[in-house]
Amino acid sequence: MITKPKGTYDLMGLDAKIYTYINHEIENFMANYNYDLIRTPIFEASELYHRSVGETSDIVTKETYDFKDRGDRSMTLRPEGTAGVVRSVIENKLYGNKNDCIKLYYNGTMYRYERPQSGRNREFTQFGVEVFNSADPMIDAEVISIGYNLLNSLGIDNVTVAINSLGDKISRKNYTEALVKYLTPYINELCDDCKKRFNSNPLRILDCKIDKNNDILKNVPKISDYLSKESKERFDKLKMLLTNLDIDYEIDEKIVRGLDYYDENVWEYITTDNGITLGGGGRYNSLVENLGGPNLPAVGFALGIERIILELKNKINISNLQNNIDVYIMSVNEEEKMQSIILAQNLRLNNVITEMNSNNLSLKSQFKIADSLNAKFLVILNSEDLNKGLINVKDNATKEEMKIDESEIVDWILGNI
Numbered sequence: 001m002i003t004k005p006k007g008t009y010d011l012m013g014l015d016a017k018i019y020t021y022i023n024h025e026i027e028n029f030m031a032n033y034n035y036d037l038i039r040t041p042i043f044e045a046s047e048l049y050h051r052s053v054g055e056t057s058d059i060v061t062k063e064t065y066d067f068k069d070r071g072d073r074s075m076t077l078r079p080e081g082t083a084g085v086v087r088s089v090i091e092n093k094l095y096g097n098k099n100d101c102i103k104l105y106y107n108g109t110m111y112r113y114e115r116p117q118s119g120r121n122r123e124f125t126q127f128g129v130e131v132f133n134s135a136d137p138m139i140d141a142e143v144i145s146i147g148y149n150l151l152n153s154l155g156i157d158n159v160t161v162a163i164n165s166l167g168d169k170i171s172r173k174n175y176t177e178a179l180v181k182y183l184t185p186y187i188n189e190l191c192d193d194c195k196k197r198f199n200s201n202p203l204r205i206l207d208c209k210i211d212k213n214n215d216i217l218k219n220v221p222k223i224s225d226y227l228s229k230e231s232k233e234r235f236d237k238l239k240m241l242l243t244n245l246d247i248d249y250e251i252d253e254k255i256v257r258g259l260d261y262y263d264e265n266v267w268e269y270i271t272t273d274n275g276i277t278l279g280g281g282g283r284y285n286s287l288v289e290n291l292g293g294p295n296l297p298a299v300g301f302a303l304g305i306e307r308i309i310l311e312l313k314n315k316i317n318i319s320n321l322q323n324n325i326d327v328y329i330m331s332v333n334e335e336e337k338m339q340s341i342i343l344a345q346n347l348r349l350n351n352v353i354t355e356m357n358s359n360n361l362s363l364k365s366q367f368k369i370a371d372s373l374n375a376k377f378l379v380i381l382n383s384e385d386l387n388k389g390l391i392n393v394k395d396n397a398t399k400e401e402m403k404i405d406e407s408e409i410v411d412w413i414l415g416n417i
């Protein structure tokens with residue numbers, strides 16, 4: 001037997017129903033917020049991720065799926081969505097109308113070579129939002145609110161938004177210097193990853209999962225003491241807007257995000273009962289320019305769909321997602337079956353959710369299946385009545401049976417479901 005690759009999964013059953021429900025809600029949300037869908041390739045030139053996500057990030061150093069194509073070009077399966085969207089915005093000059101914000105969303109699979117565990121796969125799905133061409137924290141607040149309100153409307157109301165400001169270039173430079181100075185005497189007491197990060201990307205030491213309870217990390221200098229006046233104002237404005245939008249947030253100075261391109265306001269969506277990170281995002285005001293585009297401030301986030309599915313499984317009223325059909329059409333002989341498929345098509349084209357017997361099932365089995373699908377009406381075809389132009393219908397709730405003229409059956413069903 002050929003089995004699926006490690007860290008991947010087959011989406012099916014209840015998970016698939018929850019996935020469909022989430023996507024439905026995403027489409028509704030994005031229509032209301034007036035964001036446009038963008039779909040970029042699943043693989044891109046490897047260089048894109050080296051220059052955006054960052055040479056020193058865990059993703060690029062340890063987790064990418066890299067391969068040479070048959071033309072000997074270095075390609076990478078996308079580990080995240082932002083870099084591809086930025087590449088596309090630049091390549092397609094979507095910034096042509098410089099006055100407007102460009103508001104985009106994506107929804108697709110990402111690939112990271114991680115150690116698989118619950119909520120951590122090698123192929124996983126992210127829904128993400130990116131807005132270009134505004135540096136105003138009003139857009140940060142709008143973007144944060146999309147993720148927060150979406151989670152709430154899906155039924156995940158135990159979420160807080162942990163926010164932080166990484167500041168502008170100057171703030172980050174000053175803070176990094178202070179952090180390195182503070183950590184220098186202690187660095188040998190920290191984990192191997194921290195030792196590496198000390199030289200390559202000291203800010204990442206702040207969100208080390210191994211040393212997080214170590215007093216050395218608990219007492220690091222506070223980034224908020226190093227923010228420039230402008231960065232502080234942007235962070236204060238964001239807090240004020242989140243309060244006005246009724247968004248539950250808390251400040252967490254340890255949030256630095258794993259990707260190198262972030263600056264200014266950053267955040268994560270975290271469940272309040274079990275501390276699971278469902279997603280995160282932030283500003284990346286220099287990335288477009290670093291990738292060869294114009295100076296275009298930007299902000300975005302990504303939510304992990306698999307983690308949302310896991311959360312929803314504990315919360316959702318599953319019976320709401322079970323199959324509930326309007327009509328089940330029963331038939332036994334060939335003539336009845338012939339009529340059954342025609343009637344099923346007529347009903348389905350009129351938005352009536354319809355299922356029919358397409359096997360050689362006994363009537364008893366068909367009744368059982370109709371019940372398991374919660375059919376509102378049973379249409380019981382029999383040759384004798386069909387020859388008289390009549391169709392038997394049974395209301396599955398009241399058990400009342402009636403005969404309807406064949407030419408009126410669709411209208412009758414539409415009037416009664």
Ligand code: AMP
Pocket residue numbers: 080112114119120121122123124125126258277278279280281302303304305306307
């Ligand atoms: P990131 O792009 O690392 O900021 O991740 C954003 C969100 O994507 C996380 O909070 C998770 O919900 C989800 N995510 C990231 N990596 C994985 C993974 N390996 N498996 C499943 N979900 C993931």
